Amino acid sequence: MEQTIFQHMDTVRSITEKAISKIPEELANIIPKGFNNNIRWNFGHIAFVQEKIVFEILGEEKNVPNEYEKLFGAGTKPAQWDIQAPTLSEIAIVLSEQKTRIKEFLPGRLHEKLSTPFTNKSGITFYTAGETFLFSFYHEALHMETIKQIHRAISLNQ
16 A cells, blocks of 8 residues: 555656646746735745655654745745745756655655644644645645646736
C-alpha cells in the first residue's frame, strides 16, 4: 500500500509541475476580482504547506527558502508582501526537489505517531505522518483548482 501512496504523490505533484511550467510569469501576480491571492501564491503555498506537514511535523527542519513562510504561509496575501517573491521557475524547482526528498525521507514512516497531534485550520486533527501526508494530496488539489480558476478569470478579462 505504501508504494501506491507514493505513486499517487507522484501523480498529484506531476500535475502541479506540469501546470506551473505552462503559466507565463506575467500572469503569476494578477489577482482577479473575487480572489485573495494570485497564481504565484498558490504554487508557493502548496510547497510551503507540504514542507510543514511532511517534514516539520516530524521534527525535521523545513528545507524551503526562509521567506516562504512569510510569503506563502496560511493567512498571508500578496498584498502584504514586502519582500521579492520567487519566480515560478524557482518555485517549480522547490516543488520538484521536495518530491525527491519526500521519497527519501518518508517511506517506512507513514504509521509514525506525531509527537503532538496536529489540528489544521479546518479543525481536522491528525495523529500520524501518514494522515498528514494523505491530507496534503487533497490540499494540493484544492489549490490546483484555485490556480485553474484564477487562470480562467485572467483569460476572460484579457
